[in-house]
Amino acid sequence: MAIGLAGARNEEYAIRMQSRLALSPDQAAELAGDFAACGRIIRDGSKSFHAASLLLPRDVRAAAYALYAFCRVSDDAVDLGADPAGALLSVRCRLRQAYAGQPDPSSVDRAFAWVISAYSIPSALPEALLEGFEWDAAGRNFETLSDVKTYAARVAATVGVMISLVMGVRSREALARACDLGMAMQLTNIARDIGEDARAGRCYLPLEWLREAGLSSADLAGLAEADSPVRALTARMLDAARPLYRSGVSGIALLPEACRPAIRAAASIYAEIGAEIARGGHDTIARRAVVSKRRKIALAASSFIPVRTEEADADLPPAPECAFLIEAVAAAPLPRPQAADIPRAGTAPWAIDLFLRLEQRDLQAEAG
Structure with a gap:
């Protein structure tokens, strides 16, 4: 249920961006999928950040997920890989490509490239x-x-x-x-x-x-x-x-x-x-x-x-x-x-209900 809600919000965000940035329907759908993938990385990889991020307005949250996912994936590649030096070279190459508007064909890199351009990072x-x-x-x-x-x-x-x-x-x-x-x-x-x-x-x-x-x-x-x-x-x-x-x-x-x-x-x-x-x-x-x-x-x-x-x-x-x-x-x-x-006021309180649903789901999983 929570995943479905997040997916709907990502799709809604992408549709608005489609009209604002003259994206094709296919590009908007791809963007929605990219943001959803970044959200999953954060949900699975950083519990504290994910818990706080649920309180962000949806547009800020989607962009924050893209930034954090790029940072997380890059850190893991360097920290957990067998060749840290090679991984660093690869990440730096991906970063240059993202800033050139030609990101690697991955959800994380595409979403990251969009955010750094849109927000002039x-x-x-x-x-x-x-x-x-x-x-x-x-x-x-x-x-x-x-x-x-x-x-x-x-x-x-x-x-x-x-x-x-x-x-x-x-x-x-x-x-x-x-x-x-x-x-x-x-x-x-x-x-x-x-x-x-x-x-x-x-x-x-x-x-x-x-x-x-x-x-x-x-x-x-x-x-x-x-x-x-x-x-x-x-x-x-x-x-x-x-x-x-x-x-x-x-x-x-x-x-x-x-x-x-x-x-x-x-x-x-x-x-x-x-x-x-x-x-x-x-x-x-x-x-x-x-x-x-x-x-x-x-x-x-x-x-x-x-x-x-x-x-x-x-x-x-x-x-x-x-x-x-x-x-x-x-x-x-x-x-x-x-x-x-x-960002608009009043867009975040729904997250408290989601917190409670996630907690209930976790308790049920532990009991089972």
Whole structure:
């Protein structure tokens, strides 16, 4: 039932785009299928992002799915493949083709190419993302917290900026706050995955922090559970994320009203991961913090309640690690006015009912 509803909305979106962009019926049908395929990738591959994205207005959601699916498929090709260097070359080639208007004949690449053109997304953003993937493939380590943020700017803030652009938001102030929120989420991911990363031969904690604690990245891999120094490092990373959450959430006031619940939900769900880590004694070696479906539903529902104190911190400058992303957007041409609908209020509450249906389906599947 949920899949049918999503398919109908993708088809409706494609029909509107057909009239706006002079697409043939066949092209409109292909576009609908491309967006549907991107949605399936997100539903299966990123539960937290999918949960929050259901609250977006349908047009913004479709474009966000296309962006996120391209990022996800590219990351998996580099991270999970046998030849990361070859995969990176392939992804960079696909990116050039997409920006040339000649994408690879896949649903993800076709949808991505349409979105970057329609919303005038500068190539510097996905190129920075791929640089982050390259650092991952090379097993790059980071000396300072600023170095970690420089990495987070590439693998997380870039996505936040691109999604802001499909919301129709291009101001420096709003993009700076989107970068803050993206980095906060990435620092939370790093804290959550310390054990998993260590066992895979990776470490995203600042090396200077490890030295201060008398540890090495190799020491982390040999632990069955977190000792006191590792728990302190985990708490320290969550502490580093906290001011970024505050400034990032303040930027929600700069977004279209219909888009705010989704971003509130995303911020709340990721912040709840940090709370789960704390409740588990900051041990992310022996366990991986997970937010339950029921808790995600509660957070999503509460995201529709405006925060009275929600006011943009417009005077706070962009994080220096992200300034280049904001400059790239400023230098890009404005998108075509007819490319996308302006988000409308009142298009998202249906998602709460869908959340409940999905939760009921999952509980029934577990019982069976």
